[in-house]
Amino acid sequence: MRLIGAIKSDLRFQYKHGFYAVYTFITVLYIIIMHKIPGGLIKDYAGALIVFSDPAMLGFFFIGGIIMLEKQQGVIDYLAVTPLSPEEYITAKLATLGFLSICAAVVITLTTHAAGVNWLILLLAIASVSVFFTLYGFLVAAGCRTINQYFLRMIPFLLLIILPCFAVLEFPYSWVFNVLPNVAGVKLTIGAFIGISWQETLFYIIVISVWNWAIYRVALWVHRGGGDHR
Amino acid sequence: MLNVKNLEFKYRGAKGNTLKGIDFNIHRGEIFGFLGPSGSGKTTIQKVLIGLLKGYNGSINVFGKERKNIGRDFYEKIGVAFDFPNLYLKLTAKENLQLIAYYYKKPPQELDCLLDRVGLLPDKNKVVEGFSKGMKMRLNFIRSIMHNPTLMFFDEPTSGLDPVNAKIIKDIILQMKSEGKTIFLTTHNMTIAEQLCDRVAFLVEGQIALCDSPYALKLKYGRKTVKVDYLEHGKKGTSEFGLDLLGGNQRFQEIILDREIISIHSQDASLEDIFIKVTGRELL
Ligand SMILES: Nc1ncnc2c1ncn2[C@@H]1O[C@H](COP(=O)(O)OP(=O)(O)O)[C@@H](O)[C@H]1O
Ligand SMILES: [Mg+2]
Numbered sequence: 001m002r003l004i005g006a007i008k009s010d011l012r013f014q015y016k017h018g019f020y021a022v023y024t025f026i027t028v029l030y031i032i033i034m035h036k037i038p039g040g041l042i043k044d045y046a047g048a049l050i051v052f053s054d055p056a057m058l059g060f061f062f063i064g065g066i067i068m069l070e071k072q073q074g075v076i077d078y079l080a081v082t083p084l085s086p087e088e089y090i091t092a093k094l095a096t097l098g099f100l101s102i103c104a105a106v107v108i109t110l111t112t113h114a115a116g117v118n119w120l121i122l123l124l125a126i127a128s129v130s131v132f133f134t135l136y137g138f139l140v141a142a143g144c145r146t147i148n149q150y151f152l153r154m155i156p157f158l159l160l161i162i163l164p165c166f167a168v169l170e171f172p173y174s175w176v177f178n179v180l181p182n183v184a185g186v187k188l189t190i191g192a193f194i195g196i197s198w199q200e201t202l203f204y205i206i207v208i209s210v211w212n213w214a215i216y217r218v219a220l221w222v223h224r225g226g227g228d229h230r
Numbered sequence: 231m232l233n234v235k236n237l238e239f240k241y242r243g244a245k246g247n248t249l250k251g252i253d254f255n256i257h258r259g260e261i262f263g264f265l266g267p268s269g270s271g272k273t274t275i276q277k278v279l280i281g282l283l284k285g286y287n288g289s290i291n292v293f294g295k296e297r298k299n300i301g302r303d304f305y306e307k308i309g310v311a312f313d314f315p316n317l318y319l320k321l322t323a324k325e326n327l328q329l330i331a332y333y334y335k336k337p338p339q340e341l342d343c344l345l346d347r348v349g350l351l352p353d354k355n356k357v358v359e360g361f362s363k364g365m366k367m368r369l370n371f372i373r374s375i376m377h378n379p380t381l382m383f384f385d386e387p388t389s390g391l392d393p394v395n396a397k398i399i400k401d402i403i404l405q406m407k408s409e410g411k412t413i414f415l416t417t418h419n420m421t422i423a424e425q426l427c428d429r430v431a432f433l434v435e436g437q438i439a440l441c442d443s444p445y446a447l448k449l450k451y452g453r454k455t456v457k458v459d460y461l462e463h464g465k466k467g468t469s470e471f472g473l474d475l476l477g478g479n480q481r482f483q484e485i486i487l488d489r490e491i492i493s494i495h496s497q498d499a500s501l502e503d504i505f506i507k508v509t510g511r512e513l514l
Contacts, residue, residue, distance in 0.1 A: 005332025012329065016320035074316025078373075081280050081310045082333045083302050225284045 002084050006092035010066075014096060017069060019062055027104045030054070034112040044193040047113050052189040054108065055101030055126050056182070059133035060140075060158070062097055067141035068150050086223045090138070090216070094131050101130040113193065121201055122192035128208040129185035135215040136161065142222045178204070181211035231381065231412050232256040232279070236288035239278050248274050250436040251288070256414060261407050263423045264416040265501075266433030267511060272416035273313055275433075276385050279414070280310050292381070306335055309379035313386040313416075315366035319359040323350055323369050326358060327376055338376040348372055348398055363390045371399055375406070382406070384415040388422055400426060420502040430501070434509045444501055451507060452499025458482070460489040470497075 014020060030050050037043050070076040079089060105126045109117055140157045144150040165186050167177035177183040184204040191201065232255065239249040248271050256262040264272045277283040279290060281297060281304070290297035293307065317326050323345065331338040345351045348368040358366065367390050375382065387403070388396040403413060403426055417423055423430050424444050431441040440447070454473040459466065467489075471482050473496065485491070506512060 002333050005329070008332065009329040012321065012325065013318060016318075073319050074312070074314065075318055077282060077312065078310075078316045078330070080282055081305055081308070082330060083305045083335070084333045085302050 003088045003091060006084055006088050007095055010092050010096040013069075014062075014066065014100075017065075019065070020100070023058065023100060023104060027054075027107055030108050031111050034108065041194070043113075044116075045190065047109065048190040048193045049186070051105045051108055051122070051126070051193075052129065052186050054104055055098075055130035056133045056161075056185065058101050058104070059097050059130045059135075060137035060161075062100075063093060063134045063137040064141040064150060064154065066093065067138060068144065068147055071141075071145070072147075086220055090135075090219055090223060093138070094134050097134050098127055098130040102126050116193070118192045118195070121188065121196065124205060125185060125188040125192055128205065128212060129181075129189070131212050132181045132185070132208060132215060133161075135212070135219045138219050139215070139222060142219070179207055181208050184208050231258045231260075231292070232414070233291040234279075234289070235291075237275075237278065237290060238287040239274060239283060239285075241274075241283075248436050249278065249286075252436070252438055254431055254438065254441055256412060258412055259407065259410050260428045261403065261413045261415065261426050263427035263430040264414070264433050265420065265423050265430050265505065266416075266418065268418060270433045271436040272418075272433055273385055274436075276310075276383050276414070276416060280308065280383055306377070307380050309374040309377065309382040311371050311374040311382075311384045311387060313389065315363070315370035317358045317366060317369060317373075320357060322355050322357055323361075324354040326369060327373055330373060331376060334377040336377055339378060341376065344372040344376055345369075347402065349395070364392060364395055367391055368395060368399070371402075375402070379411070381412045382414065384413065386417055387415055388417070388419070396422075420500060420505065424501050432505055432509060434511060439509045447501065447504050448499055451504040454499070455497045456482075457495045457497055458485055459492040459494075460485055461492065462489055466492070 034043070034047060034050065037046050067076070070079075102123065105122065109122065136157070140154055141150055144153060161182050164177050164180050164183050167174040167180075167183050178187065184207040188196070188201065188204040188208075190196075191204075234252060234254050237249055237252040238247050240247045252275065254262070264275060266272050274283065278286050279292070279297070281300075286297075292300070293304070318329070321329070324341065327338070327341050327344070331341070342351060342354065345354050348371065350365060350368055350372075353361070353365065358369065361369070367387075371384070371387060374384070384403070388399050391399065400422070403415070407413060415426070427444060429441065429443050430447070432439040442450070455470050456473060456476065457468065457470045459468050461467070469481065469485060471479055476482060
């Protein structure tokens with residue numbers, strides 16, 4: 001099956017380019033930091049933030065690196081003239097990076113927070129947030145021809161996504177931000193550590209899902225050449 | 231097999247059309263070559279035909295359907311090699327073929343056999359990053375034919391190859407033709423075109439200046455000549471004469487009778503000469 005082939009291909013590509021080595025290093029670093037933080041609510045929040053920023057940043061940066069490497073090597077053009085569809089191409093990227101995110105999140109959580117974590121919510125949060133950020137990073141890289149162009153374009157996109165997260169600090173009307181996928185993602189992840197009502201859980205999952213669906217359509221459109229810069 | 235009518239294409243942001251109303255047909259089992267200097271639009275045509283560049287005007291009818299309306303099944307049936315090798319650099323030669331092979335319904339041909347055919351078998355487990363340009367081009371080439379396509383597009387298939395390897399690629403192309411495959415290729419090398427193509431189209435600035443078989447073109451535009459080198463008053467001289475009515479040519483008779491002849495060669499006009507004559511341009 002083509003999708004399985006694409007996933008195998010992506011795993012091989014990411015492994016050979018050292019993405020997994022880098023990621024192992026970062027995960028170990030996170031675990032060391034977590035062990036230095038004293039227990040209690042602070043640790044719950046810190047754990048949630050690390051576990052959240054992990055798939056988010058991983059999706060965002062890794063997909064950028066992968067796309068730019070594929071562009072430089074020209075393979076992205078070659079794939080476009082094989083039977084592999086844009087849907088399969090993108091889905092394979094989401095699956096591989098999502099799987100990596102989940103692995104990292106599970107390892108970090110297990111080694112630092114053995115008890116009191118709602119695993120179901122945590123996994124849902126990681127998986128959905130990973131999809132969003134991977135597609136978001138995909139859009140940043142899609143229109144870029146050079147690495148320099150990519151780095152320049154990345155910065156505003158990154159700020160746009162980090163700043164609203166301060167809405168976790170509860171100020172008047174901060175709830176408005178809850179309809180943003182990144183804020184919903186943070187709150188869901190924190191909820192997995194300190195507890196969250198099922199209504200809120202459902203709401204955040206719906207928010208992220210709607211965003212994911214929309215950004216997937218945009219990514220497909222761009223990948224098919226809608227925003228073609230050739 | 232492939233009928234193109236009044237094809238126009240404009241790059242986003244470009245001032246005018248890069249392809250300016252192109253018409254041609256490629257028949258089943260034919261090798262059709264696009265010849266032209268660099269920048270004339272050969273790569274652009276290929277990319278439009280294979281659907282990599284979208285938004286053309288005019289019509290491209292391929293496998294009996296309009297190009298725009300063909301689904302991804304199209305790519306099961308065509309093979310594409312780009313003008314520069316686009317390979318996974320950190321993967322081995324074999325992996326480069328295997329990973330792409332997954333995407334086809336028809337299981338690709340024996341990969342080792344193909345690698346052997348282009349002399350890459352000993353390097354099949356080496357990472358492509360360390361390959362020479364020629365090795366990459368050969369791998370790039372066999373990747374485009376491993377799924378046994380019926381219509382192939384090769385952009386400058388022998389560029390960057392030494393004569394021995396260029397010959398290997400040319401032989402494979404000819405063998406595929408003998409199996410009934412249809413081949414579109416581009417080149418700025420006239421010799422390749424003469425050796426391979428059943429018909430050629432001369433492309434100049436996005437337009438076809440001329441399209442016919444190399445033989446017919448030579449018949450029509452080429453003039454067979456003889457070149458005579460001789461000694462005249464102790465100095466070397468050279469003269470060229472058309473073959474037609476050669477016997478009645480006074481100057482020719484004069485030289486033959488009175489001068490000391492160094493050599494006489496009959497010459498065929500090359501496609502290159504014809505290209506220059508018809509388009510007023512050099513091939514670069
Ligand atoms: N991405 C692009 N954007 C704008 N113009 C382009 C692009 N690629 C090629 N061109 C222009 O199109 C013309 C034809 O190029 P190309 O098809 O590569 O020619 P060839 O393959 O015959 O050398 C050239 O003038 C080139 O500058
Ligand atoms: Mg070219």
